[in-house]
Structures are given as structure tokens and as C-alpha cells.
Amino acid sequence: xxxxxxxxxxxxxxxxxxxxxxxxxxxxxxxxxxxxxxxxxxxxxxxxxxxxxxxxxxxxxxxxxxxxxxxxxxxxxxxxxxxxxxxxxxxxxxxxxxxxxxxxxxxxxxxxxxxxxxxxxxxxxxxxxxxxxxxxxxxxxxxxxxxxxxxxxxxxxxxxxxxxxxxxxxxxxxxxxxxxxxxxxxxxxxxxxxxxxxxxxxxxxxxxxxxxxxxxxxxxxxxxxxxxxxxxxxxxxxxxxxxxxxxxxxx
Amino acid sequence: xxxxxxxxxxxxxxxxxxxxxxxxxxxxxxxxxxxxxxxxxxxxxxxxxxxxxxxxxxxxxxxxxxxxxxxxxxxxxxxxxxxxxxxxxxxxxxxxxxxxxxxxxxxxxxxxxxxxxxxxxxxxxxxxxxxxxxxxxxxxxxxxxxxxxxxxxxxxxxxxxxxxxxxxxxxxxxxxxxxxxxxxxxxxxxxxxxxxxxxxxxxxxxxxxxxxxxxxxxxxxxxxxxxxxxxxxxxxxxxxxxxxxxxxxxxxxxxxxxxxxxxxxxxxxxxxxxxxxxxxxxxxxxxxxxxxxxxxxxxxxxxxxxxxxxxxxxxxxxxxxxxxxxxxxxxxxxxxxxxxxxx
Ligand SMILES: Nc1ncnc2c1ncn2[C@@H]1O[C@H](COP(=O)(O)OP(=O)(O)O)[C@@H](O)[C@H]1O
Ligand SMILES: [Mg+2]
Numbered sequence: 001x002x003x004x005x006x007x008x009x010x011x012x013x014x015x016x017x018x019x020x021x022x023x024x025x026x027x028x029x030x031x032x033x034x035x036x037x038x039x040x041x042x043x044x045x046x047x048x049x050x051x052x053x054x055x056x057x058x059x060x061x062x063x064x065x066x067x068x069x070x071x072x073x074x075x076x077x078x079x080x081x082x083x084x085x086x087x088x089x090x091x092x093x094x095x096x097x098x099x100x101x102x103x104x105x106x107x108x109x110x111x112x113x114x115x116x117x118x119x120x121x122x123x124x125x126x127x128x129x130x131x132x133x134x135x136x137x138x139x140x141x142x143x144x145x146x147x148x149x150x151x152x153x154x155x156x157x158x159x160x161x162x163x164x165x166x167x168x169x170x171x172x173x174x175x176x177x178x179x180x181x182x183x184x185x186x187x188x189x190x191x192x193x194x195x196x197x198x199x200x201x202x203x204x205x206x207x208x209x210x211x212x213x214x215x216x217x218x219x220x221x222x223x224x225x226x227x228x229x230x231x232x233x234x235x236x237x238x239x240x241x242x243x244x245x246x247x248x249x250x251x
Numbered sequence: 252x253x254x255x256x257x258x259x260x261x262x263x264x265x266x267x268x269x270x271x272x273x274x275x276x277x278x279x280x281x282x283x284x285x286x287x288x289x290x291x292x293x294x295x296x297x298x299x300x301x302x303x304x305x306x307x308x309x310x311x312x313x314x315x316x317x318x319x320x321x322x323x324x325x326x327x328x329x330x331x332x333x334x335x336x337x338x339x340x341x342x343x344x345x346x347x348x349x350x351x352x353x354x355x356x357x358x359x360x361x362x363x364x365x366x367x368x369x370x371x372x373x374x375x376x377x378x379x380x381x382x383x384x385x386x387x388x389x390x391x392x393x394x395x396x397x398x399x400x401x402x403x404x405x406x407x408x409x410x411x412x413x414x415x416x417x418x419x420x421x422x423x424x425x426x427x428x429x430x431x432x433x434x435x436x437x438x439x440x441x442x443x444x445x446x447x448x449x450x451x452x453x454x455x456x457x458x459x460x461x462x463x464x465x466x467x468x469x470x471x472x473x474x475x476x477x478x479x480x481x482x483x484x485x486x487x488x489x490x491x492x493x494x495x496x497x498x499x500x501x502x503x504x505x506x507x508x509x510x511x512x513x514x515x516x517x518x519x520x521x522x523x524x525x526x527x528x529x530x531x532x533x534x535x536x537x538x539x540x541x542x543x544x545x546x547x548x549x550x551x552x553x554x555x556x557x558x559x560x561x562x563x564x565x566x567x568x569x570x571x572x573x574x575x576x577x578x579x580x581x582x583x584x585x586x587x588x589x590x591x592x593x594x
Contacts, residue, residue, distance in 0.1 A: 048451060049450075050447060050451075069450065070447070070450040070451050071450045071451075071453050071454055071455050071456070074450070074451060074452060074453040075453050080451055082448065082451070086445050086447070086448035086451075087448075088440065088441040088444050088445065088448070088449075089444060090440045090441075090443070090444060091437060091440055091441065095437055098437065099434070099437040099438060099441055099449075099452060099454070100452035100453065102434045102437075103434070103438060103449075103452055103453035103454045103455075104452050104453035105453070106453070107434070107453075111434060114434070150452055151452075153452075154452055154453055
């Protein structure tokens with residue numbers, strides 16, 4: 001579904017992402033992990049058209065994405081969330097999702113269809129009951145859900161979820177992880193999930209890719225990754241055992 | 252009271268004014284208010300989304316001058332001249348706005364670029380004074396005696412223009428309501444907050460902004476053309492320049508930027524303010540009944556400025572918005588005057 005080759009991003013003289021190759025198969029959940037500043041969000045920004053790659057190619061369903069604008073990429077079927085939620089505060093929760101439902105589907109659907117996409121998306125993330133409320137009434141968890149609902153309302157084939165768990169408590173995290181799994185299972189949406197919080201991620205993803213200082217240092221199943229020396233050294237550190245347990249728990 | 256029915260009712264009452272004996276100067280005031288209301292409505296459909304243009308004086312002048320020049324020099328009927336003026340103005344808006352939006356010139360910077368446009372167009376009119384009459388103003392040549400539908404000239408008969416003005420005003424309100432009810436409105440609200448997040452959900456940011464800007468410019472140009480046909484006299488300061496651009500902003504902010512009737516109320520207030528000031532300060536050169544030019548000319552700009560700041564701070568939704576908030580609070584229900592969610 002997605003094949004990325006030699007992807008590089010240089011900001012000024014600083015290389016944020018350096019020659020990264022990876023691919024994503026239809027229907028899988030790929031976890032993208034790495035320390036802060038390792039280039040995860042930058043990869044998302046290139047996949048979604050916010051930044052143009054310095055070099056490299058991004059092939060999505062046999063179409064080249066690098067150089068395309070964000071709205072075009074969105075309409076090709078890639079939805080994204082932002083690490084720090086970016087809701088539209090002047091619109092209600094439902095209007096936020098309806099906007100995404102309408103413009104994320106090429107403006108080719110009727111207004112009423114857009115609103116029903118929006119309601120479905122809000123139902124999925126559990127915001128349906130407060131759909132007509134102001135965005136201002138949402139807490140951290142609610143804002144993350146709205147971010148996800150906006151992306152889902154665009155009816156993506158591929159969802160880029162950026163640190164969906166940050167700022168959530170433990171039960172909220174479990175819930176959010178389960179939500180991503182449901183999205184894949186029920187809506188058949190392929191997911192790349194960037195996450196800082198490892199334990200929960202390992203239980204849900206099919207495959208993990210690890211970044212460090214803009215470079216890909218490992219890739220494999222959750223169990224392989226948690227036992228990878230390099231990964232333990234730069235990233236997992238003393239938590240390795242605990243996370244490895246979580247990965248095994250996936251069964 | 253339903254806003255839609257209220258506006259329809261208002262239109263009918265306005266059309267009936269001559270039958271109840273309203274004519275002459277009072278009728279002139281009504282027509283003038285309606286034409287300006289349309290210009291203000293045109294500005295407000297983009298201004299409400301934070302696209303603050305100080306270039307609408309330029310668009311209004313373009314509408315008036317192009318129509319009059321085509322008539323005087325080529326004998327082209329305004330029926331063709333006005334559409335041409337609107338197209339040219341729309342193109343000018345596109346040429347100025349496209350690079351602004353492409354390079355994300357927003358907020359104060361956008362206001363400054365458009366401010367420059369106001370002045371450039373005024374300067375061009377003055378520089379080409381051999382053709383345009385410069386700062387002395389310009390008059391479309393009368394087409395024979397009396398009425399001419401071909402030339403859209405109705406001297407000594409305000410009733411025809413009353414109907415044209417009411418119709419135009421109504422179209423302005425309808426456009427306002429259509430924009431308000433469109434998906435583009437949500438897109439523009441979103442864009443005004445966060446362009447990147449908007450494009451991430453599929454909104455074509457530059458296109459949406461251009462669409463509303465061109466519509467807005469063309470509406471204002473139409474008001475300029477109408478003003479020219481009605482007054483049979485235009486000058487760079489009565490329908491163009493920075494003064495008119497500021498007057499437009501002032502009227503809409505005071506009247507209410509989030510309400511369909513806001514620009515109309517703004518037109519009433521600016522007109523009476525200008526009249527009161529003119530009479531009390533006394534710019535004696537203007538003949539009261541004959542050549543009444545109602546606008547910012549002669550109205551000290553600093554008074555506009557002070558009032559504008561006052562409104563922005565204390566009554567950001569303007570008079571109509573503030574009033575409808577007050578009423579809906581009292582009744583515990585909405586007055587159905589749509590107001591933006593901006594709080
Ligand atoms: N727009 C930008 N301009 C300059 N540097 C950037 C920009 N975006 C990200 N960076 C830098 O690139 C590096 C990777 O950032 P990011 O992709 O956000 O990391 P992560 O999401 O893995 O925490 C960081 O050092 C960051 O400062
Ligand atoms: Mg990040």
C-alpha cells in the first residue's frame with residue numbers, strides 16, 4: 001500500500017530524517033517508535049504533504065506523493081492526526097468532523113452525507129453524545145478523540161496516528177489503543193501509529209519500526225524489537241523487560 | 252421573529268415607501284443606504300473570516316470608473332459595461348490576493364497589502380486625469396433627456412432606482428445567507444484559525460480564500476457601478492481610496508460582522524454620523540439636496556478610528572450582534588439572527 005524509499009528531510013543544515021526506507025501492507029498496524037526528536041513526526045509531515053521531502057520517494061497505491069499538497073494527499077485517502085491536537089475552536093465538535101467529512105472526500109459528497117460521516121466518526125471515538133458541544137469543553141483525552149474523529153471522517157485508507165496516547169491516564173490509554181485496533185479490524189483502515197508510550201503500543205501493532213536520530217535502526221515484530229540489543233541500548237533501556245512482557249502478551 | 256421573513260417584510264415596506272409619500276431627499280437617503288449596504292455586505296462576507304481587506308475602496312472605484320469610462324468613450328451600455336467592470340475587478344482581486352494567499356500573507360500584512368491597493372487605484376485615477384477627471388470627479392454622459400433603460404439612467408426619478416437598490420440589497424442579504432449556510436463557511440472559519448490543520452482535512456485553503464475574496468470584490472464593484480449610475484457622479488474620494496476602504500470596515504464592525512443585517516445597520520449609522528457631522532461642522536461647499544455625497548469625505552478619520560477601537564473592544568459583534576445576544580439572553584432563546592460562534 002505504501003512504499004517509502006530513501007526518505008530524507010534536512011532543515012537548514014540539520015538532518016531530521018535520513019535515508020529511511022519502509023513499507024506498509026494493507027490492513028496492518030505499523031508502530032513507529034523512537035526517542036524524542038528522532039524524526040517520527042517529520043516522517044508523518046512528509047507523508048501528509050506538510051513538508052516536502054528533501055530527497056526520496058513516497059509511493060501510495062502506485063502514486064507518487066512527494067510534492068503533493070496536504071489537501072490532495074488527504075483526498076487520496078491518507079488521514080492524519082497531529083501530535084498536539086489542532087481542533088477548530090470556532091466550530092462545534094460535530095462541525096469539526098463534518099468539515100473533515102466534506103472536504104476530506106473531495107467535496108463530491110452531499111452535505112448530509114458529510115454530516116453522517118461525521119456522526120459515524122464521532123460514534124467510533126465515543127464523542128457522539130456531546131457532538132453539539134463546544135470544543136472548549138473537551139479535556140486532553142477528548143481532544144485526542146476529536147483529532148482521531150476528524151481524520152476518520154475523511155474516510156482514509158491509511159491513517160497516520162501521531163502520539164495518540166500522550167497526556168492520557170492508564171485506562172484512557174488502553175481504551176485508545178483498543179480503539180485503533182477496532183478501527184483497523186472493523187473499518188479495514190491501515191494504520192501507522194507513532195507512539196512514545198511503548199507498553200500499550202506493543203500489544204496492538206503487527207510490526208514495529210524504530211528510529212533514532214533520523215535513522216531507521218530496527219524493524220520487526222514487537223517481540224523481535226524488544227529483544228533487539230540496539231533498541232534496548234538507545235531507547236527501551238531499563239523498561240525493556242516490562243515492555244517485552246507486554247509484547248508477549250499480545251500472543 | 253424569523254429573520255428571513257423580517258427581511259422580506261422590510262423589502263416590501265421599502266418598495267412601498269413612494270406610495271406613502273416618501274420622496275425627494277428622504278428617498279435619496281434610503282437609496283444611498285441600500286447601495287452602501289450592498290458594498291458593506293460584500294466586504295463582510297470575507298471580513299467575518301478574519302480576511303480584513305482595506306482594498307475594497309479600490310474595488311468599488313473600479314466598478315464605477317470602468318462602467319463610466321466604457322460608456323463615455325466607447326458608448327458601451329452599462330448592461331455590458333457593468334459585467335465587464337465586474338470581471339476586471341474580479342481579475343484584479345485574483346491578481347492581488349493569489350500571491351498573498353499563496354505566500355500566507357495574513358492578518359495585518361494582508362490588510363497592509365490591500366491598503367496599498369486602495370491608494371494605487373486612487374493614484375491611477377488621479378494620474379490619468381485627462382480621461383478620468385482626476386480628483387475632480389467624473390460624470391457619465393447623459394443619454395438624451397430623461398429616462399434611458401439602455402444607459403441605466405433615470406434622472407429626476409428616484410423610484411426606479413429605489414427598486415433597483417432594494418433588489419440589489421436583497422440579493423446581498425441572500426448571498427450573505429448562502430455563504431453562511433455553505434460548507435465553505437466552515438472551511439473559512441477553520442482556515443481563519445489554522446491553515447495547516449484545515450488542509451490536513453482536505454480543505455483547499457488558497458482556493459477557498461480566493462473564492463470568497465473574488466465574490467466580495469465583485470459585489471463591492473457592483474455597488475460602485477450602481478452608485479455611479481445613480482449619482483451620475485463619482486470621484487476617487489467618494490467611492491475609492493483609503494477613506495472609503497476604512498469607512499467600509501467601520502460600518503461593518505459597528506453594524507455587526509456576524510449578522511446578515513449588520514452591514515445594513517452599519518450603513519444607516521455611518522450615513523447619519525456623516526450627516527450629523529457635516530451639518531454640525533459644516534462643510535459648506537456641498538449642496539445639501541443636489542449633490543449629496545455621503546461617505547467618509549469630510550468625516551474626520553480619527554473619529555472613525557476611535558469609534559472603531561471602541562466597538563472592537565466593547566461590542567465585537569457590532570450593534571446587531573450585541574442586540575441579538577441581549578434579546579436571546581432575555582428570552583432564553585435565539586432570535587434566529589445567526590451569529591458566529593466567536594466569543
Ligand atoms: N519545521 C522544522 N524546522 C526545523 N527543525 C525541525 C522542524 N520539525 C522538526 N524539526 C526537528 O527535527 C527533529 C525531529 O523532530 P520530530 O520529527 O518532531 O521528532 P519526534 O516526532 O520523533 O519527536 C527535531 O530535532 C526537531 O527539532
Ligand atoms: Mg513527534
